[in-house]
Amino acid sequence: MNKLNPAKNRCLLLVLSFIFWFSHFLYIPILSPYLEEMGGNYAIIGIVLSSYGLMQFLFRVPFGIFSDLLKVRKPFIIFGMVVSTLSCMTFALTDSLGWVLLSRSLAGIAAATWVAFTILFSSYFADRDLHRAMGSISFVIVLAQLLGMMVSGYIVDQWGWHAPFWMGGIIGFLGILLSLFIFEPKGGILKEKVNIKELLSVMREPMLLKVSLLSIFAHSIIFTTMFGFTPTYALKIGLQASEIGILIFSFMIPHAIATLYSGKIFVPLFGKWKLLKIAFGLTAIFTLCTPFIVTKGMLCLIQALNGFSLGLLFPLFLGMVVETTPLEKRATAMGAYQAIYAIGMFAGPFIAGILNSYLGIEAGFYFSGLLSASAVIFMIVWTRNESRAVDQKWNING
Numbered sequence: 001m002n003k004l005n006p007a008k009n010r011c012l013l014l015v016l017s018f019i020f021w022f023s024h025f026l027y028i029p030i031l032s033p034y035l036e037e038m039g040g041n042y043a044i045i046g047i048v049l050s051s052y053g054l055m056q057f058l059f060r061v062p063f064g065i066f067s068d069l070l071k072v073r074k075p076f077i078i079f080g081m082v083v084s085t086l087s088c089m090t091f092a093l094t095d096s097l098g099w100v101l102l103s104r105s106l107a108g109i110a111a112a113t114w115v116a117f118t119i120l121f122s123s124y125f126a127d128r129d130l131h132r133a134m135g136s137i138s139f140v141i142v143l144a145q146l147l148g149m150m151v152s153g154y155i156v157d158q159w160g161w162h163a164p165f166w167m168g169g170i171i172g173f174l175g176i177l178l179s180l181f182i183f184e185p186k187g188g189i190l191k192e193k194v195n196i197k198e199l200l201s202v203m204r205e206p207m208l209l210k211v212s213l214l215s216i217f218a219h220s221i222i223f224t225t226m227f228g229f230t231p232t233y234a235l236k237i238g239l240q241a242s243e244i245g246i247l248i249f250s251f252m253i254p255h256a257i258a259t260l261y262s263g264k265i266f267v268p269l270f271g272k273w274k275l276l277k278i279a280f281g282l283t284a285i286f287t288l289c290t291p292f293i294v295t296k297g298m299l300c301l302i303q304a305l306n307g308f309s310l311g312l313l314f315p316l317f318l319g320m321v322v323e324t325t326p327l328e329k330r331a332t333a334m335g336a337y338q339a340i341y342a343i344g345m346f347a348g349p350f351i352a353g354i355l356n357s358y359l360g361i362e363a364g365f366y367f368s369g370l371l372s373a374s375a376v377i378f379m380i381v382w383t384r385n386e387s388r389a390v391d392q393k394w395n396i397n398g
Helices: 006-025 028-037 042-070 074-093 097-111 114-122 127-159 163-179 196-203 206-236 241-270 272-292 296-323 327-359 362-397
Strands: none
Touching: 006 074, 006 097, 006 114, 006 127, 006 163, 028 042, 028 097, 028 127, 028 206, 028 241, 042 074, 042 097, 042 114, 042 206, 042 327, 074 097, 074 114, 074 163, 114 127, 127 163, 127 241, 206 241, 206 272, 206 296, 206 327, 206 362, 241 272, 241 296, 272 296, 272 362, 296 327, 327 362
8 A cells, every 4th residue: 555546545544534433433322221221220231321521621632742742543443443353352252330331442442543544544635625635534424323323223132232343343453454554654744743831821712712612512312312321211111122223323314414414504694603503402302302202203314403403513513613723723723622522421321320310311301402402502602702792892992
C-alpha cells in the first residue's frame, strides 16, 4: 500500500472504519436486555452503559495529544482495532457482570482512538475536498451503526445472547489484519501540536462551551434511550428480540436523513439557534411520550420522529464548533468538544440507571425528556442575555 494508490488507501480505511463501528454497534440493542437477563438491576446496567462514555472522556484527549506529539496515526488505529476485538471476545467468553463492565470499558477505550481514523483519512485528500472526505466517512459510520443494530436482535434470536459478541470479535480480528496494511504518509500528517495550555485556552471560548453543553444533553439522551434502555422497554411491552431490528430501523433511517439534510435545508430555513430549539423541543416531547406507549407500531413511529429530531442536532453542533474557531485552533477545539460531550455518554446512562432502579424504567425517559427541555430553556436564556447585551451596547453608543 503506497501513496501512488490514493483510491485504494481511501477504500481500505473506509472498510476498516466500517468494521470498527459495525463490531461496536452489533450488540448495542441487546446489551441492556442481556445485562438484565444476567441478573443486573437498572443501576448496574447504567454503570456498564456509562463506562463506554467515561473511558472516551478520560482517554480521548491523551490519545490525541500523544498522536500529535509522535506525529503518527497508524499505531493508534491498530491499537483501537486490537482493543475493540478484545472487548468483543471478553464479552463472548464471560458471563459475569464484572467482566462485562470491563468489556464495555475496553470498547470505550477503543472508541477514543477514532480521532486517528478521521485525521489519517483526511490526509488522503486535498484541503478543497475535506468536506467530501468527512461526508464519506460519516456515511460509513451511519451505515455500520444501522446494519449492526438491525441484525443484532435476529442474531440473538437465532444463536443466543453471546452470538453478536463472537461475530464482533471475528470481524474485529479481520480488521486487525487489514489495519496492518493501511498507508500513512512519511513524516507525519499534522505539523501542528496540541498542548494542554492551548487546549485550556480554546475551552474558554463561550460558543464552544455553549455548543458542548448542548451536545452533552444530546449525547446523554441518545445513549440513555435508543443506545441504552429503549430496547429493554420494547421487550417489556411485548416485542421479541428479533423485532428489535425493526425498532432500530425506525430510528436510524430518519436519523440518517436528518443528519444528511440538517445543514443543507433546515439551517437555511430556520437558522441555527431556532433549529436547535425546535429539535430539542421535539425530542423532549417524543421522549416523554415513550413510557406511555404500549404497542409496537406506535413505539416505532415515536422512535422515527425522535430519531429525526436528534439527527438534526449533531451535524449542527460540529458546524458551529468549526465555524466559530480560528483555523489554527480547529483541531484542538474539536478534540475538546469531543471530550466534553463524552460526559453525556457516561453521565446520562449512569443517572438513568439509578433512577430506573428506584422508580422503574419509565424514569429514564422522563429524565432524558427533561434534559431536552432544559436545553431549550438554556438557549432561551442565552438569547435574552445576548439581546440585553446588544441593547445596552446600543444605548451606550447611542
